[in-house]
Each structure stands twice: as C-alpha cells, then as structure tokens.
Amino acid sequence: MTHATATLDQMRPPVPAEPGLPIYNNKLGMWVFLASEVMFFTGLIGAYVILRFGAPGEWAKPNVVLNVPLTGINTFILICSSVSMVKAFAAISAGDRKGLSRWLLATILLGATFVSVQGVEYWKLVHEGFTPAGFTAGSHITELVAQGKLSDVTGGLYGSTFFTMTGFHGFHVTCGVICLIYVWLKSLRGGYTQQDYRGVEVIGLYWHFVDLVWIILFTIVYLI
Amino acid sequence: MSSLAAAAPRAPTHHDDRTFVQKYIFSTDHKIIGIQFLFLSLLFLFLGGVLAMQIRWQLGFPGQPMPGGGILPETMAPGGVILPEYYIQLVTMHGTFMVFFAIMPLLVGVFANFLIPLKIGAHDMAFPRINMASFWTAFLAGAVMFASFFVPNGAARAGWTMYAPLSARPDLSGADYGQICWCISIVLLGLSSILGSLNYITTIINLRAPGMTWFRMPLSVWCLFVTAILGLLALPVLSGAAIMLLFDQTLGTHFFDPGAGGQVLLWQHLFWFFGHPEVYILILPGMGMVSDIIANGSRKPIFGYHSMVFAIVGIGFLGWIVWGHHMFMSGMNPTLGSTFMVTTMIIAVPSAIKVFNWMGTMWRGNLHFHVPMLNAVGFVAMFVIGGLSGVFMAATPIDMHIHDTYFIVAHLHYVLFGGSLFALFAGITYWFPKMFGKMMNEPIGKIHFWLTMLFFNLVFFPMHILGMAGHMRRIYDPTQYEWLKGYQPMNHFITLAAFALFATQFLFIWNFVWSLFKGRKAEQNPWRDNGLEWTLPNPAPHGNWEKVPTVYRGPYEYSLPGAPDDWYPQSSKLPNDREPAPAPAPAH
Amino acid sequence: MSWWLPLKASTFAGEIDGLFTAVLIITGIAFVVVEFGLVWFSLKYRSRPGRAAYYTHGNTKAEIIWTAIPAVTVVALGLISNHYWKQMKGRDSVPADSYPIGVHAKQFEWQYTYPGPDGKLGTTDDYTIRNQLHVPVNRNVVVILTSEDVIHSFFVPVFRVKQDAVPGLTIRAWFNATVPGEYELGCAELCGMGHYKMRTRVTVHTQVDFDAWVKTQAQGGSE
C-alpha cells in the first residue's frame, strides 16, 4: 500500500529554505541525536571490549553467571516490540488511527516487559552475589568460583562492565517507553493523522535504535 | 547609510503576547538564549580569572598570606595562606571552569545560538524548545560545578583532565563529594552540548534561506557547523567516561582500578579521544568569527574561501586521530606514539593554511582597524605563536622534555587566551549592536586591546622559558627544588603581570556594562557588513524576518568593482542575479 | 636562571637539544614571516581616503605553495623525530647491558632499589633507598618504573628523560648519564596533595666512586 499523497504536507522539509536533506526537521534531528547515542555506546562498549581484551584473568564463559535462555526470550520480546512499532507506523501511514493506538499499546507493553525482565534479572544476579563491584564474598557466585567454573580475577571488571552497559541500555529503553506512552496518549486524542504522523516516526526511529543496540549488546555480552 | 539598506525587508510587526518570563527567562528565541549564555559564561569566565589569580599568587609569593584570603575557610587557606589541597583544587577548577563553562559556552552557546539563524536566514532554530533545554541544562551543570566548592572536603582535585586513579579514589585525592559533583556536572554539560549541537546541525542543513547554498555560507557558519559535529560526537564519549568514573567513585566498579584488572590508561584514552575534538571546538568558532571580521575590516573578500572550508573540514576529520599526542609519555604503546606523532604533524597544516589565508585577506586590503578588527588581527598574531609552539610538542623527543611542564601551559594559553578569548573580544564587540542595539565604546576597546595584548605576552611568553628549564606543571611551591629556585624571580614577574592582565579586564567589563545602558545607539549596519543579520534592525526582533530573505551571492563581496559601496549585502539583487531554484515539489 | 635548556647531562640531551634548536629555527622563520607580515600589511594597507581594496577571491598557486611547504616541513620533522623516538622509547630500545634500577613511586616519595654488587636486580643483595638516585656515569641505566597508587612521572630535566609510572604497569625507561654531579628529579604528573614535594637527589658518580658507593651500601651503611 503506497502512502497517500498529502495536501498540507508537514512531512516534507520546511518550504522557504534552500534544499538540505529531503527529510523534515524532526526526523533529521532524531538521526543526528542517534549519531550521538552511537558515540555514547561507543564509549561504554569500547571500554568493555578493551577491558576484556586486556583482562588479566580468564573471562567468564557464557551462561555461567548470566542466564542466556531467559535473556534470549527477552531479546525476542524487544524484537517483537520493534515489529509492533513498525506495524503502528504502517497503520498510521495508511490512515488507520485505531490500529496505531493498538500497536503503540502493544509496543509499550512489550517494552515494559523487557525492562521488568531485565530488572528482575538484575535483582536475582545481585542476590546471587554478582554486583557492579564484583563478586560479593560468601554467595552463590563464590561457590561457582570455588568449583573452578569461574575465575574471580576478572570478577570486578565483569560486574562493572555488565551492569554499566546493560544498565544504561535499560535506562534508554525506559525513556523510550515513557515517550511511547506520551505518543500513545496523543494518538488516543487523535493527535496523528495520515497527513502528519511525524511523532510516531521519530519515536519509532529511537525505538528501533534502542533495539539495534540491544541486538549488539546481547551478542557481545551474553553470547561471546 | 547608502541606498542599499533601504531595500531591506522590514521587521515583523506581529503582536508579541509572551509574558516577561516567557520572553526572557524561559525564552525559546535563539537570540535571547544566546544572550543568556553570554551573561552566564562571562560570569564563569570572571570566576575562572579569580581562580587564576589565586594560583598566580601562590606561585609568585609561595606560602605568604594572600590579601583577601581571610574569607577562605580554614581548611583551605588558614590565615590566607593557600594549602596544597586548595592549590590543586584551584588548578583543577580553573581549568574546568575556563574550558567547560567559559570558553566553550561563550563560543558555541552564545555565537552558535545567536549567529546561525541570523546568518543563514532562518526564523529560529529547528527545535526552539530543545534549544532552551540546552541552556538550562548548562545552567544546572554550572550550578553543580560551582556548588562543588562548598561540599564537604572541597572541590575535585585531579586536574581538569581528571586522570584516574587519583580521580577515582577519594582516599588518594582527599575529595569525595567534590569528584562526584564534577562527574555529574560534566554529564549534564555533555547532555546540554549534545542538545545544542543537534539543533545547530539540523538548522544549518535544513533551514538555510533560499539561495544560501553551502558555498555561500559565511565561514563563521561553516566553523560552527563543524564545531557542532565535533561536539555532537565527542561529548557523549566524555559523558560515558564521566559516568564510568562516577561509578568507580560511588558503586565501587573497577573500570580504572589497576588492582582488579581495570586499566588506568583507558581513562586517558577516553578523555583525550574526547579532548582533542574538544580543543578544536574551543578554537574553530573563534577562527570562523575572525575570518568574517578580517574580511570586513579589510573591505576585501576572504582569501581562498574554498581552501578555508576544506581546512575547516580537514580539521574536523583529523581532529579524531591525533589524541595520542597527549599521552606520548604516559606508558602508551610507543608504536602508537609514532602514529599519533605523524597525524599530529599533519594537523598543523590546515591551521597554517588558515593563517596564511587571513594574511592574504589583509594583503592589498583597505584596512579599517575598528576594535573587532584589532582583536581579530591580535588573534591571528597570538594563535600563530600557540600553533608553532605546538610543533615542539608534536616532535616526540622534545615532548619527552617539555611534557607536563610550563611549556605546555604556555602553548594552551596562547591558543585559548591569545586565540579564543581575543576572538571573543572581537565577536562580542562586533555583534554587540545586533544583540543590544547599542555600540560598545571604541577608545576603551582599543585601550583594553593594547593593554591586554601587552600583559598577555608578559604573562605567558616567559612560561616557555620556564617550560624549557623543566618547571613541572601544577607545582604548589616551586622553591622546593634547587634548580627552580633560580627561576623564582620569573614566577614573581609573571604573577605581577597576571595581576595587571586581570585588572585590564575590568576595562572590558566596564565597557560591556556601561554600553548596555548608555552605549551610543547603533545604526542599521555599523560595520557595513554583507551578512544577512545586518538587514534586520538592532536589536533583532523575535522571529527575525517576516519573510525569509533570498540570497544571491556569497558573504564576502567587498569592494566589488563597479559597485556604489565597498560592500554588497548577500540579499540585495543585482540585475543579472538569477533567482534560486524553488524547493523541489513533493514527489509522491 | 638560564634562558635556554638546562645542562646537557645525558646522551639524549645532545640529540633533543639539537632537534629543539632545529624546530626553533623553522618555527622562528614562520613566526617572523607571519608577525612581520601582519605588521607590514597593517601599516601598508591601512585605510586612507581614496584607498580601494583589491578585489580578489584568492590565488590557487599561492594556496598550493603554503600548503606544500608546511606539509613537507612537518612530515620531515615527523620522520626525524620518529628516528630518535625509536631509539629513546621504541619497543626494544632499552640496551641489553643496561644497569637496572627499580624505581617504585608512591604518594609523595620515590623508592630506588639497587641491584647491589652482583649487578642483578631481584637477588638478595639488593638494597632500597628513599628519594636518592645514584647512577654511574657513561653507562646505560634502565629505570624499571612501578607505581603503588596513582600515576607519577619520573622526570630528570638534565637527562631530558621523562616517563610516567602507571599503577598496574611496569615500564622501562633508559638513559645514559654523561656528566658527574648532583642534580634533582621531580614528579611531573599531578599525583595529589604532595605532588610538589616528590623530590629526589640525583647523583652521577664516576665509575670508581659508584663501585665504592655500592660496596658501602652492601655493608649496610645505609644513608
């Protein structure tokens, strides 16, 4: 289904201006913001890669400390939320306002589920003794070390990098969910029409970016 | 006032129903936000100066009670005598305030906000509300940093570069809350700077007036564009690093803790990966303003516009691959040192091109030495010295001797004070009429320039000599060392010259404040400049133009052969000028 | 107080001062050209009634010249510097026969561990002294830098040698002292409150004095 022509076309670059990029300001602004977010995660993930490459001891194997199956499902939930986001976008671009609101609600619920699963996993890990400051003595995790399945030389680094990266990703997902709720409420009030659904597209770009970062994080933190 | 200005479109007369608060406190007008940044940053510039005077007092008169030092708390300066802990706070906070809260906001916060929409012919920034949020985040960051003086145990004390593990371990540095305040403030400033850069980039790309093609943009806008890109991509890395440092201090993480596998050099790499684009953020806007002002003062087109643009963009790219020259002696891999040495040598070339182009602009010009032009030529003269002393440090064997000595302090002050600050004096004087509708006083401006130039050199040139002698940086009391005792008279002399330099700045403060209220009413185009902003009345009204002007030529058409005046505004149409192509119709 | 670089007391000093002078001459020429150019243009082309500016947008030939000359100069400087850099700090630049001294930096003092009569570090006859560096003249000495807490920097101006001591790393820096005498060493990297007083007395002995000193130290005659 092609996008219907629009009369008062809000979704084009501003009229009385020299042609810059052929996209409207909000979208260009979001892409520029996402470039700065890429640099922010470069700082964090870069530090993780460098610390791990130069780590004095042997890094923890996948699925020893972190529960990979649960996180795999969590990744799948975030991918579904990306799909529902894009379905919402397709709905409004075809003029279906009710579809937009329904898909947005689905995205919010999936996103919130992802964050809560992440929160529960944090709570469980901390209780097992795996904290940002490393392995707390006399906990389940030190037994793992005792059984030789894990070296605690790199425990401090493992905790620091894991919690900082996934923590800040969770923070970005939470901000995304809050913005989605705002967009959803506005869509309920009929804020978006087929002619002007910029807000949906911009928050969609942010949401897909957060999903993209998680795809990379899931692989390099949980699987490698 | 020649006939040309009469053709300028009139300012909008629509009724302005915003309340005082909306208009001046929480304003979304890019000009008001620029002026808010101006007042805030001039305050922090003064604070940075006061900190510098205390540093100079301790170096000029080691251990003697500082006049007025009585107000300082006993833990910091008992009886006015500065203690080492306080001295290192002074050094740290002088660097932090000057770099992050004075020069950067003055150049980017004030002039990007104020000039970009005016010079490219836009009603306002692309996202006015985000622009306002950028100012108030910077205000909050400044407040947190200023508050860090008054937290228990005092402000952060690991140098403005905050090298770990000194910055990460309160037991080693003696400051716990101060370091936390520093990190939080820097993260907030990073956010503010990203929001700002986001705005400038979108505005420059999408909101240029019809006819304002990329190569008709003034060089100041080109510089602000590349600065915004550097800021957009560099500040997040600093925010990430500051967050890691904050977690090391509070949550007990081990990013920079060598005991638990953390890497100390990681902080330096992260900091300087941000740091070098940062120092180009601090100089590029100055270069842009100086290019505009020298072209105006010489009544002559800028020499080699395209090569200047390529030099600016070149600095934008090369700025990312040279950060290792701050770390030649830090235990970094020597082969990496060689790579960074070569890239650092190459990055000297764009700056050289710019200096020769400025000189080319003045060559066979018709030089009007108004105060901005004086300061701009002063910028070029002093920036050259800073740039050349940089070559000494790029040569790694020489850097082995002069790294972390006063040679480095001399270099950075020649480019930051001699460079950015002289460009700021020029910029503020030049666009003062557009901001406030009044002219700054000319004689006071000239006296201020010549005295500042004199005392600036008396303070910072001898530091090269101290650096060659091996006088280390951030030394509380140099007389501890035999070989530095001999240089104490020079430190003494530098301190006296620094006091004179500080006193001279009151001339500028007096000129600025007095002209705000009693300055001569500015005419429509006081400097007879071609920029779009001078087609507006002074001070420029909200929303700038009612109808965005159309641009027919570049910004530097001075002394056009056969033109009635020696200047030709970008927006006035010559008979044989073509209308710009209309924006493409919606394709679908 | 001297207006030039300090005493040349190591093999590095000659090369570094030579390079310093070369760069000073090159930058001096550029400095004179630019500053006098600015002054001359300011005087010659200042605005006088009836004066008109020459309308030009630039000159590509001039651009090429003043791009090429700085580029060639800096690249040449880069290659020369790299040659010395490899010798002084390169990966395998430390001469094999160097006399090892363990330098341990901690907050606000230096601990020097000497190999003792057997000349090897890590043997039982090593001895450690605080804030005193004794080196034989005309012999390669390698300083094995470690740090206990924060980053310090081993800097002897007269030897023109500087190397940060980074906690968690062991970094080796070598030099060859050529002029016997008493000098000083200071910490060049901000390391906290007492950064200014991390002073070490550096004594360069003739070979004979050095052997005698080592013998006296070995008998426990510690300072």
Added chain:
Amino acid sequence: MATTAHKAPNYILIWAYLFGLTVLEVLFAFEMPISRNLKILVLLGLAVWKALLVALFFMHLKFESRYLRLMVLVPLPLAAIFILAVITEHVW
C-alpha cells in the same frame, strides 16, 4: 512520506528473519564445533546482519536519501578508530 513512495517492506518476513537469527545465535554460541576466534567472528557477523535488518527495513534507511545514509555511517569509523587504537596497548 519522504521523496520516493516505496512499497512498505514485508515486516513479518523481517521479523521471522530476526527471530530465526536470534535462535541460531543462541544455539551456535553453545555448540563448540570450531575455534573460539571463528565463533566470535560468526556471532558478530550474525549480530551485524540482524542490526542491518533493523536499520534498513524497520528504520527505512533503505528508502532514504544517500546523504542521510552517509551521515548515519559517520560515527562508526570513529568508534572503530578508538577501539582499534586502544586495543594495541596490549599488543605491546
């Protein structure tokens, strides 16, 4: 929408790809048939593939102007430069 009208990509197909690739990744991470370095390369390849799917189809980069695609790629070399340079610290 933007300049060129484009047929909306088949989102369900993309979703299936992403789901399949995720499962493949998880399985692959625990079977150990090959050397560690090759496993890391393959896993990174799968991650990049999924990331490209999201970027090109969900974020519509495939249908955007090439200047925007160029602009989006700008931060990646910077990230690569930083990581590669600092990693050489350990290849002393």
